[in-house]
Amino acid sequence: MKTKDLSINFCGVKCENPFFLSSSPVGACYEMCAKALETGWGGIVFKTIGFYIPNEVSPRFDNTTKEATSFIGFKNMEQISTHSLEENLEALRKLKQNYPNKVLIASIMGENEEEWTKLAQLVTEAGADIIECNFSCPQMTSHEMGSDVGQNPALVKKYCEAVKRGTKLPVLAKMTPNIGNMADPAVASIEGGADGISTINTIKSITAVDFDRCTALPVINGKSSVSGYSGKAVKPIALRFIHELANCSKLKGVSISGIGGIETWEDCIEFIMLGSSNLQVTTAIMQYGYRIVEDMISGVSHFMEEKGFDKLEDMVGIAVKNIIPAEDLDRDYVVYPKFDDEKCVGCGRCYISCFDGGHQAIKWNEEDRRPELIKENCVGCHLCGHVCPVQCITKGEIEFKENAKERAVVI
Amino acid sequence: MDKKNTYLNEREKLLTPLLAIEEASRCLLCHDAPCSKACPSATDPAKFIRSLRFRNIKGAAETIRENNVLGGICARVCPTSKYCEDACSRCGIDKPIEIRKLQRYLTAYEKATGMTVLEPVEAVKEKIAIIGSGPSGLSAAASLVRDGYKVTVFEQKNKLGGWLSYGIPTERLPQSVIDDEIRYIKDLGVEFKTNCKIGQNINIDDLKQQGFKAILIAVGMQNSKMINIKGMELNGVLKGTEYLSEAKSTDGDIDIGEHVIVIGGGDVAIDCAVTTKLLGCEDVKIVYRRTIDKMPADIEEIKHLQSLNIPIYTGFKPEEIIGKDGSVNRFKAVGMFDDASLELVADRIIFAIGQEADPIKNIADVDVNDKQIISICDYQTNIEGVFAAGDIVEGDKTVVYAVKHGKDAAIEIANYLNEMANVKGDR
Numbered sequence: 109m110k111t112k113d114l115s116i117n118f119c120g121v122k123c124e125n126p127f128f129l130s131s132s133p134v135g136a137c138y139e140m141c142a143k144a145l146e147t148g149w150g151g152i153v154f155k156t157i158g159f160y161i162p163n164e165v166s167p168r169f170d171n172t173t174k175e176a177t178s179f180i181g182f183k184n185m186e187q188i189s190t191h192s193l194e195e196n197l198e199a200l201r202k203l204k205q206n207y208p209n210k211v212l213i214a215s216i217m218g219e220n221e222e223e224w225t226k227l228a229q230l231v232t233e234a235g236a237d238i239i240e241c242n243f244s245c246p247q248m249t250s251h252e253m254g255s256d257v258g259q260n261p262a263l264v265k266k267y268c269e270a271v272k273r274g275t276k277l278p279v280l281a282k283m284t285p286n287i288g289n290m291a292d293p294a295v296a297s298i299e300g301g302a303d304g305i306s307t308i309n310t311i312k313s314i315t316a317v318d319f320d321r322c323t324a325l326p327v328i329n330g331k332s333s334v335s336g337y338s339g340k341a342v343k344p345i346a347l348r349f350i351h352e353l354a355n356c357s358k359l360k361g362v363s364i365s366g367i368g369g370i371e372t373w374e375d376c377i378e379f380i381m382l383g384s385s386n387l388q389v390t391t392a393i394m395q396y397g398y399r400i401v402e403d404m405i406s407g408v409s410h411f412m413e414e415k416g417f418d419k420l421e422d423m424v425g426i427a428v429k430n431i432i433p434a435e436d437l438d439r440d441y442v443v444y445p446k447f448d449d450e451k452c453v454g455c456g457r458c459y460i461s462c463f464d465g466g467h468q469a470i471k472w473n474e475e476d477r478r479p480e481l482i483k484e485n486c487v488g489c490h491l492c493g494h495v496c497p498v499q500c501i502t503k504g505e506i507e508f509k510e511n512a513k514e515r516a517v518v519i
Numbered sequence: 520m521d522k523k524n525t526y527l528n529e530r531e532k533l534l535t536p537l538l539a540i541e542e543a544s545r546c547l548l549c550h551d552a553p554c555s556k557a558c559p560s561a562t563d564p565a566k567f568i569r570s571l572r573f574r575n576i577k578g579a580a581e582t583i584r585e586n587n588v589l590g591g592i593c594a595r596v597c598p599t600s601k602y603c604e605d606a607c608s609r610c611g612i613d614k615p616i617e618i619r620k621l622q623r624y625l626t627a628y629e630k631a632t633g634m635t636v637l638e639p640v641e642a643v644k645e646k647i648a649i650i651g652s653g654p655s656g657l658s659a660a661a662s663l664v665r666d667g668y669k670v671t672v673f674e675q676k677n678k679l680g681g682w683l684s685y686g687i688p689t690e691r692l693p694q695s696v697i698d699d700e701i702r703y704i705k706d707l708g709v710e711f712k713t714n715c716k717i718g719q720n721i722n723i724d725d726l727k728q729q730g731f732k733a734i735l736i737a738v739g740m741q742n743s744k745m746i747n748i749k750g751m752e753l754n755g756v757l758k759g760t761e762y763l764s765e766a767k768s769t770d771g772d773i774d775i776g777e778h779v780i781v782i783g784g785g786d787v788a789i790d791c792a793v794t795t796k797l798l799g800c801e802d803v804k805i806v807y808r809r810t811i812d813k814m815p816a817d818i819e820e821i822k823h824l825q826s827l828n829i830p831i832y833t834g835f836k837p838e839e840i841i842g843k844d845g846s847v848n849r850f851k852a853v854g855m856f857d858d859a860s861l862e863l864v865a866d867r868i869i870f871a872i873g874q875e876a877d878p879i880k881n882i883a884d885v886d887v888n889d890k891q892i893i894s895i896c897d898y899q900t901n902i903e904g905v906f907a908a909g910d911i912v913e914g915d916k917t918v919v920y921a922v923k924h925g926k927d928a929a930i931e932i933a934n935y936l937n938e939m940a941n942v943k944g945d946r
Contacts (some may be wrong), residue, residue, distance in 0.1 A: 109581055177544075372573045396548060403570050406578035414577075498537065 112409040114150075116420045118386040119278035119304045119363045121237050123211045125150035126420060127376070127401050130306075130367050130388030131215035131240060131282075133169060133186055134398075138199040140204040142206065147398040148405055151211030151375045152203070153306075153388060156188035156242045157196040158227060159276035160250060164190060170315045170325040172341065181341030182391045183315045185247050185326070185333065187254075188217050204235030213280070217242040219252040221270040228274030239277050240365075241267060241302070243293070244284035244309030247335035257310065258284035261296035267467075268300025283307040283349070290349050291356045304363035305353055306388065308346045310336025339391040343369030347382055354383025354428045371400065373407025380420065440512035442488035443519055446504030447476050458492035460502060466491045526771045526797040530596070530690045530823070534624040543571040549608050554618060557606035559656075559915070560593070560922040562586055564603050564618045567625060578762030580629035583622055584636040584906050586709075589654055589700050589922055591630075592683060594623035595692050597919045598786075598817035630699065637665065639708050644668045645732040645936050650717045650882065653681025654918045656737035657701065658925030659932070660709045666933055670709045670785030671731070675716035678768070681739050682910075683918070685764040686787070688794045689771070718881035723905065727862035732939070733932045736882060736893065736900070736907040737925065739876035742914070743787075750840025755847035759787045766794050775800045776867035780850050782806050782837055783871035784814035789824050791869045795903055796827050803829050804863065808836040808855050835861050840868055876911055898928040899935070 129135040129144055131153040141152045148167040165185055165463040171173055172181040188461055189196055204212050214231035214496035216239060243264055248254030257263050264281060267357030271279055281297030283290050285308035294305050312334050314324045324332035346368025353359055370376060371392035379387055392400055408420075449456075454477030469486035470479045479492070492499040508514045534542065552565030554609035563582055583590040599605075599619040607615035628807075629636065645668045649656045652674040664670045676683045680697045705711065717723065726734055743758035745751065755776065766773050772792075781792045784807040796803045805824070807814060810833050814821060824831070824865050835852035842848055850865040876891040885893050885900040885907065893900055893907040901909050908924035910916050 109578065124936070372575070374574055399569070400573060403573040403575040403578055406570065406581070407573070407575035410575070410577040498535075 109406055110409050110413060111405060112418075113411050114405060114408060114420055116424075118211075118365070119238055119280065121211055121278065123150045123386065124209065125405060126380070126385060126387050127152070127397075128213070128365070128386060128388045129152055129393065130390045131156045131213075131242065132354075132390040133184070134390050134393045136189060137191065138202050141199070141203050144398045144401075145203075145207050145210045146391075148401045149210075149398065151213060151237075151271070153213040153215050153240055154196070154200060154203075156215040156217050157191075157193060157231070158188050158219075158253075158422040159193060159223055160188065160217070160219060160253065161192070162187035162190055163247065164355040165326075165328045166329075167326045169291055171339075172315050172468050176336045179339055179391070179395045181313075181315065181337050182339040182394070183313055183335055183337050184310065187245060187248055188242070193230070197230055200231060200236060204237075205292045211237050213238040213240050215240040215242050215282070217253055218243070218267070218270075219250060221266065224270040225274035228271040228277075228279075232275040232277055236277060236288045237273060238280060239275055240280040240306055241271055241284050241297075242282050242309075243267070243297075244307075245336070246284065246310055246312045247333065248284055249370045255284035255286050255312075257358050258282075258293055258309075259287050265296040265300035268297045268302045272301035278303040280304045280306045280363075282309055283308050285345055285349055285368075286312050290352055291359065294353055294362075295358045297358070298359065298362055303361070304365060306365040306367060306386075307353070308342065308349050310369045311342055311345065312339030338369065339395075340369045340371060343375060343378075347378060350379060350382045350384055351428060351431055354425055355431075356372050371396075373404045373411065375422070376404055378409055378412060381425070382424040382425050382431075383428050385421070385424050425468070438517065439509075441506055441508045441517060442486070442489055443490070443503045444481065444483065444486055444505045444507065445490060445492050445501050447481070448500040448502070449476075451498055451500035452459050452478055453498055454478060455497060457495045457497065461495045485515070524691065526766075526794060527689050529595075529693050531620070531623075533627055534620050536624075539571065539624040542617055542621055543568050545573060545723070547608050548572070553606035553608060554603040554616075557602045558919070559602065559917075560587055560919050560926065562590075562593070562603070562622075564616075564622070568616065568618070568621060571621065571625065575688075576625065576628055577634060580625045580634060581636050583625055584629060587658070587922055588637065588704060589624060589658060589918070591626035591696050591700055591920055592654070593922065594619055594626055595696065596683075596757070596917075597938045598686055598819070598917060600818050602919065625662045625771060637661075637703070637707060639706065639815070640665060640667050642667060642669045642708055646671070646730050646733070647733045647932060647936075648726045648731040649735045649737060650671060651681060651737040651739055651909065652679040652701075652711065652713075653739045653909060654921035655682060655739075655925040655928070656681070656735065657704055659735055659737065659748040659908060659929045660925075661704050661707060662929035663932065664704070664707045664927050666929070668933075668936075670770060672709060672711045673715045673717050674711065674713045675719075678715055679711055679713060682741075684742075685767060686760060686790070687767075688763065688790050688797075689798060690769060691790070696766075699935045718883075723883045723902075727904070732904065733936055734883075734905045735898075735932065736879070736885070736905065737909040737913060737928075738877065738879070739910045739920075739921075740876045742877060743870055744873045744875050745870055746837065748837050748839055750842055750847070753840055753842040753847045754845055755865075755867045756840060757867060757869045758781065759791045759869050759872060762791055762869050763787065763794065764778060766798070771798050778802045778861060778863075778865045779796065779867040779869065780804050780806055780865045781871055783873070784809065784816060785871065785873065786816045786820060788822045788869075788871035788876070789816045791871050792829050793820075793824060793827060795867075795869075796829055805829060805831045806835050806837070806850075806852055806861070806863075807831060807833050811833065824940070832861060833856070835859070840865075846910070852862055855921065874916075879911070894913075898924075898931040906935075 168185040214236035216227040243258035245254040365386035366379030604615040909926035
């Protein structure tokens with residue numbers, strides 16, 4: 109199997125590869141983490157530990173489906189680790205001892221400054237390489253903790269300072285997406301001494317309503333709660349936040365660990381190109397197991413080979429500058445769709461979508477069962493191409509608007 | 520011309536990327552995947568389907584090729600309904616994942632993108648001779664050359680590939696696919712000598728004198744068995760293997776007759792009947808002595824046969840071939856289980872009731888059993904340094920089994936040569 113050197117520096121720590129477990133149910137004890145590391149993960153973020161021991165509900169998950177696809181999105185109600193602090197510290201010690209070349213990130217969560225400092229000291233002594241501050245769990249039963257903290261930049265800064273008092277290790281602040289502008293708490297965390305940002309944590313959600321019990325899922329004695337949503341469905345939101353941070357001038361040079369719906373090597377490349385130099389995964393592991401890392405390693409290696417990249421570093425953030433404000437986009441031309449009549453199977457879905465959701469720019473030739481473009485109506489939105497089941501609609505003729513100068517464009 | 524084109528065109532369509540990913544999405548991604556345990560040649564479908572599912576298409580193609588240098592050939596001729604697809608857990612829901620088609624898609628992707636999964640290694644080890652260039656010989660050659668041995672394959676015929684090139688019909692296995700994979704093996708450094716019949720031009724002792732430290736006999740079974748009934752000498756009585764060879768090597772330019780009866784129930788019989796039909800003969804029938812469920816042929820091939828409107832007469836064994844002017848004119852059979860009788864008009868009778876080996880003693884004085892099968896222990900014959908694999912030894916007579924044999928024999932040959940080297944070193 110072709111494998112490239114996928115090592116990368118993250119917060120000054122050399123990682124064998126950027127693929128890490130995120131702090132969650134998938135990295136809750138020594139045995140789980142050991143198995144993950146053996147399977148090829150470059151490191152783990154151990155499930156968040158604190159003095160607080162939650163009392164969990166049963167059941168605690170739900171998943172969103174669409175047609176035959178399950179796990180489009182995943183809802184999780186678990187809080188931080190339910191194991192004792194001693195047990196968790198022992199697991200960290202053993203992991204570092206048995207896997208000295210892997211990277212161990214300890215995720216911590218305190219209820220006040222003293223706890224944050226103390227936790228930082230304890231995990232540092234246990235052998236962690238990096239500390240991640242969990243400011244973002246949206247389903248904590250204590251409002252002194254979790255995403256309520258992450259929405260408050262002043263509190264984020266104060267707690268980062270507290271953590272820094274307890275350790276010399278690099279510190280990550282894990283951000284919540286349940287906020288309009290992530291740059292504010294992110295900048296506050298860096299001012300408080302954090303070295304990098306991890307994001308996104310899960311998004312507050314209600315996935316479905318049970319019609320008989322008239323409550324959300326999962327049902328816990330007739331009731332339910334809002335809690336965190338993850339998986340493929342949240343990836344676009346995660347990418348948007350990663351880009352926001354990578355693009356923020358006050359966060360120049362700050363390492364980003366990208367999280368949110370990563371499942372394939374292609375997802376990994378996307379997060380990297382938008383500025384992540386580390387990647388964290390949970391939901392895909394819950395669905396498919398640690399083994400998914402094998403295809404991340406192999407797939408990224410083949411991609412680098414194909415595109416001529418020698419180092420992962422060379423890809424970090426290379427797409428950031430090409431995502432610009434809407435007002436700065438080139439609005440001078442229209443790209444018309446091109447229909448491949450050979451490939452077309454004659455379903456007429458393009459016609460329906462163009463009429464009902466577009467600009468009535470397709471005429472349906474009933475006899476031939478083929479679409480025909482009505483150019484004067486077409487605005488070049490390409491909804492037709494998105495709904496085509498056989499991908500026979502591609503980008504065709506480019507026409508410049510009145511008064512616009514004709515030139516080469518990248519489409 | 521059109522009819523002939525059906526014989527020359529590959530029957531099964533290649534999956535499109537969309538269909539391949541849809542099929543991979545049906546995979547249950549089992550824990551200890553039964554499909555991967557069911558492949559005789561150790562292909563790991565669970566791994567390559569998972570890679571495809573997670574969009575690592577190159578990695579998927581790599582998984583196939585690293586294990587099996589004949590991956591594209593197996594993707595066309597392997598009776599997967601007996602192996603991986605039979606084991607598939609998805610059978611508990613509806614129907615198995617179409618593993619063979621996915622393998623074909625991935626090997627086609629590998630070719631289209633110009634991937635080179637296997638790289639040549641320097642040949643620094645001993646010389647090894649392989650007699651026969653069928654699937655077992657080819658797979659052994661590839662394994663050994665990748666292990667650093669200097670490998671020469673001797674083939675008595677003009678074209679390489681053995682039964683692949685001289686038996687399996689083009690509509691199932693185009694010559695271009697065989698040629699591509701043989702080129703791959705050549706690129707790995709294997710030397711091929713065609714038109715060289717061991718036992719005629721040169722013998723095993725000559726090979727040893729030429730410095731070959733181990734010899735693998737992988738000559739297969741080329742000869743159709745025949746039976747002794749009245750009329751076997753008539754014009755129009757044909758051997759199935761020869762018939763298929765002629766059809767394939769002439770691109771179907773053969774005299775097919777008007778009323779053709781094929782005797783037998785294995786893959787060769789089905790291939791003879793299908794070939795004849797696709798070449799334009801309207802009246803083709805199969806006569807088989809047992810019941811349909813006992814037919815050794817791949818079930819998918821039997822279904823294909825039926826889709827071509829070729830009837831199967833079961834429970835009859837040949838009794839007599841009646842001639843007219845020295846050629847076949849009628850065919851008579853009697854019931855196996857009752858006293859029924861069958862009489863059919865015919866101008867060709869093709870026998871495909873199993874194969875036997877050419878007399879092996881011309882090649883080497885190896886021990887054989889009463890069926891002319893070479894006796895082996897860990898692929899070693901009774902003669903020092905002489906090994907045997909493929910159809911010529913005990914085992915399933917399928918391409919995938921031949922591949923397994925070739926790979927396993929290669930390991931035993933390497934073990935043997937290592938031991939020999941150690942003995943020398945100890946002295």
